[in-house]
Amino acid sequence: MAAEFRFEFPLPLGLHARPASFIQEKCQDYKGEIIWENQRTQKKADAKSAISLLTTDTQKGDVCRVLVSGTDEKKFATELESFLLKELPLKEEQALKVEPAAAAIIPGVLQGRQEMFLVGQPASPGVAWGKAVVLKKQPGLSELEELIGKKTDSPEKEIEVFRQALGSLREEIQKELAEKSGVEKSILKAHQSLASDPGLLRRVEELIEREKLTAAAALVRAVSEFSEELLRSKTQYIRERVADLSDVALRLLEKLGCTLDTEKWRELTEPSVLVAEDLLPSEFLSFQPGQILGLVLEKAGQTSHTLIMARGRGLPAITGVAEACRLLSSGEEVVVDGNRGIVIVSPGEEVRKYYQREREAEVTLKKIRREKAALPGVTADGKRIEVAANIGHPEELQKAWEDGAEAVGIFRTELLLYGKPALPSEEEQFLLYKRVAEVAGGRPVIIRTFDIGGDKPIPCVKLPQEPNPFLGYRGIRIYREYYELFRSQVRAILRAAGYGKLRLMFPMVALVEEVRWLKEQVKIFEQELEREGVSLSHEVETGIMLEIPSVAVLADKFAPEVDFFSVGSNDLVQYFFAADRGNPLVKYFNQPLSPALLRLLKLAIDKAHENGKWVGLCGELAGDSRLTPVFVGLGFDELSMSSGFIPEVKAVLNRLRVEECQKLIEKALESSTSEENEKLLEDYYQRQFSPELITPDLVTLEADCRSKVEVMQELAIAFERAGRVESRAVFEQALWKREQDVATEIGFGLAIPHCQSGTVRTPSIGLMRLRKPVDWQSKEGQPVDLIICLAIPSGEKVRPKLQLLPKLSRKLIHEEFRDSLRQATNVEAIVALIKSATH
Amino acid sequence: MKLVAVTACPTGIAHTYMAAEQLERVAKKMGFSIKVETQGAMGIENELEQDEINEAAAVIFAVGITVQKPERFEGKKIFEFSVQEAIKNAEAILNKVKEEIGG
Numbered sequence: 001m002a003a004e005f006r007f008e009f010p011l012p013l014g015l016h017a018r019p020a021s022f023i024q025e026k027c028q029d030y031k032g033e034i035i036w037e038n039q040r041t042q043k044k045a046d047a048k049s050a051i052s053l054l055t056t057d058t059q060k061g062d063v064c065r066v067l068v069s070g071t072d073e074k075k076f077a078t079e080l081e082s083f084l085l086k087e088l089p090l091k092e093e094q095a096l097k098v099e100p101a102a103a104a105i106i107p108g109v110l111q112g113r114q115e116m117f118l119v120g121q122p123a124s125p126g127v128a129w130g131k132a133v134v135l136k137k138q139p140g141l142s143e144l145e146e147l148i149g150k151k152t153d154s155p156e157k158e159i160e161v162f163r164q165a166l167g168s169l170r171e172e173i174q175k176e177l178a179e180k181s182g183v184e185k186s187i188l189k190a191h192q193s194l195a196s197d198p199g200l201l202r203r204v205e206e207l208i209e210r211e212k213l214t215a216a217a218a219l220v221r222a223v224s225e226f227s228e229e230l231l232r233s234k235t236q237y238i239r240e241r242v243a244d245l246s247d248v249a250l251r252l253l254e255k256l257g258c259t260l261d262t263e264k265w266r267e268l269t270e271p272s273v274l275v276a277e278d279l280l281p282s283e284f285l286s287f288q289p290g291q292i293l294g295l296v297l298e299k300a301g302q303t304s305h306t307l308i309m310a311r312g313r314g315l316p317a318i319t320g321v322a323e324a325c326r327l328l329s330s331g332e333e334v335v336v337d338g339n340r341g342i343v344i345v346s347p348g349e350e351v352r353k354y355y356q357r358e359r360e361a362e363v364t365l366k367k368i369r370r371e372k373a374a375l376p377g378v379t380a381d382g383k384r385i386e387v388a389a390n391i392g393h394p395e396e397l398q399k400a401w402e403d404g405a406e407a408v409g410i411f412r413t414e415l416l417l418y419g420k421p422a423l424p425s426e427e428e429q430f431l432l433y434k435r436v437a438e439v440a441g442g443r444p445v446i447i448r449t450f451d452i453g454g455d456k457p458i459p460c461v462k463l464p465q466e467p468n469p470f471l472g473y474r475g476i477r478i479y480r481e482y483y484e485l486f487r488s489q490v491r492a493i494l495r496a497a498g499y500g501k502l503r504l505m506f507p508m509v510a511l512v513e514e515v516r517w518l519k520e521q522v523k524i525f526e527q528e529l530e531r532e533g534v535s536l537s538h539e540v541e542t543g544i545m546l547e548i549p550s551v552a553v554l555a556d557k558f559a560p561e562v563d564f565f566s567v568g569s570n571d572l573v574q575y576f577f578a579a580d581r582g583n584p585l586v587k588y589f590n591q592p593l594s595p596a597l598l599r600l601l602k603l604a605i606d607k608a609h610e611n612g613k614w615v616g617l618c619g620e621l622a623g624d625s626r627l628t629p630v631f632v633g634l635g636f637d638e639l640s641m642s643s644g645f646i647p648e649v650k651a652v653l654n655r656l657r658v659e660e661c662q663k664l665i666e667k668a669l670e671s672s673t674s675e676e677n678e679k680l681l682e683d684y685y686q687r688q689f690s691p692e693l694i695t696p697d698l699v700t701l702e703a704d705c706r707s708k709v710e711v712m713q714e715l716a717i718a719f720e721r722a723g724r725v726e727s728r729a730v731f732e733q734a735l736w737k738r739e740q741d742v743a744t745e746i747g748f749g750l751a752i753p754h755c756q757s758g759t760v761r762t763p764s765i766g767l768m769r770l771r772k773p774v775d776w777q778s779k780e781g782q783p784v785d786l787i788i789c790l791a792i793p794s795g796e797k798v799r800p801k802l803q804l805l806p807k808l809s810r811k812l813i814h815e816e817f818r819d820s821l822r823q824a825t826n827v828e829a830i831v832a833l834i835k836s837a838t839h
Numbered sequence: 840m841k842l843v844a845v846t847a848c849p850t851g852i853a854h855t856y857m858a859a860e861q862l863e864r865v866a867k868k869m870g871f872s873i874k875v876e877t878q879g880a881m882g883i884e885n886e887l888e889q890d891e892i893n894e895a896a897a898v899i900f901a902v903g904i905t906v907q908k909p910e911r912f913e914g915k916k917i918f919e920f921s922v923q924e925a926i927k928n929a930e931a932i933l934n935k936v937k938e939e940i941g942g
Contacts, residue, residue: 747927810860
């Protein structure tokens, strides 16, 4: 007896790799047999194997028959039918969203110049400069198939040869693993698991047996089939895994004795800029570290492992450069600008000088950033506040440490599920968390359990459609139903905890009884593990997200149940004000300084502290260094953010005094509106350590700049060095954009380049006096020797300081004022003049 | 002679105010009365009242973008210049206005 059903295959792209693996995942634990039969193609497959499913060539609308025989066959058949018709299309839809890529920025120096340049996307920051070496395109796997599409008389022998090659490759990777660390190690591990993928290996052996192909031919065919499927995916991340698959395949082919034409270019005569269609991770690793200056790639994705490693090594890289291999030639001198995403061919004198200055600036800027990153997470008067990183993937850890993270404040594990065909098993998760714990060394890592639902739909967990997903089935609320998901993750974390300092955190808690239930389950899992002989060396600290206002109000009752709280500011704000944060019509409610919100936080933090528990902040707000005094005043014990913000937040933190911050909060709690608090914060900055509109580091006297290009560049560098802008490249571009409307030369030898841009952190004025006037490329062509640069942040909020810029502008019309700026004998005098003009 | 003017530029933090200052300065020197409204990043400032517009002999726009609330100026004689011209050649602008309206 078997249960069966027929259905029309619903997915527009047909049955390709992703849905096939979803189906495999759904079926693999069923005790029995599941046969998939495509009525049109007459092909049958084992539904427990993704690769086998792919061979049925199932297209949209094909009628398929599914036969289930085994335990509870009827029940499973019904379940599977509903899965195929309802859940699968939804997963597919979610997976088809493609992530946007950053665009190139053309540097000021290329305005109206002759050099050829190619644009792509910035992929790893920095400037590289040297001889290009264009790498030959990899032999396409389809070409290889013709080359070696050979048959064999003894399939058994071929299978033997294949298994030997596989063993030898695994051994080889194992050896390489021992020499690598961090990101490079984790990528090699991924390759190792590809080399052990049962679906792939089964398919190869099947091809050898059934079609009598040689091992090499079978491998090529199997990998081509699989790659083709991956490439049809609209999810960038999945497409980009093809490089990993080809990499493993090519290495296997070498083991099988196929001579591939890839060795030639591995010997570089001098350190070079590599230009390639794509560069496989193993190819990248085969070069000596000092041999690669930078990378120009046509196709590598931002999440490709080669680029992740390039970032790890600090190698400038750009990708998405169409036809780079055809348009660039080996031996040509090129400049790779990884900050802006362009490559310039045979740079002339001007461009060379421009990039010389860029490189010098990079050295200083890196040093400043490193210094800030190395600061301890402590206030000026010695209060310890842990500054931590938010991560979504273990590969981000290395960068987090470099940015100065002292811990991981939240590892958003659900991000691991994006683009994944199936939920990771407990074992997979254990290995991953263990690796995180080990890489972190003694540093604490808070692992936040899967927060699925709300705005985070995950392809492999199907949740019902809800009118209000944010107020519905998300976070821990789904754990009772998806108990296995919950169980396997917590067990994996508990098992891994002993390898470092892992902490456990639950999302979307609203009630004390939920915490009690969660803790009971954790206890059960611990007992299970003990019974299984796993030694749980120590207590794992367990905390909850504070993102629902009820937790804040009842914090004194929650506190005895948990070890810590971590405020998820984005959700807390939207739940507190009943305002959807994704809805521009109610964006106004995103008020971090709202007295109501501050009172709520203060209440929660005080109650937690009274009970001896600590409170962190892991929402987006934590990275806004302007708000750091507020968080210190409220009493947060930990601040966790995207690691890029850490150096700046640490720098601010080190200048704060707790008592002053507390005074600020005392007043802020008594305000009625956010606006009052904006004012209080502004006053606080003015009193304590406000970044003035102008500081001596924004003034350059008797500069040697020879051209407008150089002036603009030096201004941009000075602004980044002074911490006024996030990115000098973006800032410089914004200044140039304004110049293109109409040059900002206004007569009197004066130019006032200015812009409003999101990259500007705080309203700022820079001033440059030139030794020799330069041409400002304006209509009248009057030379300029005095430059005043105005920068204001974007955003609707008009900060009080903005009023000061018009004051200065008006002042500049008066000759006496201009004269005094020209005659001032030192930087301090200039600063004083500008300050007096803006008061 | 009474004049009113509006200054406005794309970014609205520098030229708008420089042009306003220059027009005010030069007009004073030339013996005209002028009120200049700025439309910049801070919004409309020193806003012109309808009475003032009605009474004015002429309206000067020193702008690089579209003027807001243009209906106020319907039926008036409007002299339009770029912001740069107002900063660099305010005197020439005012002389031209004077000539044309015969004041």
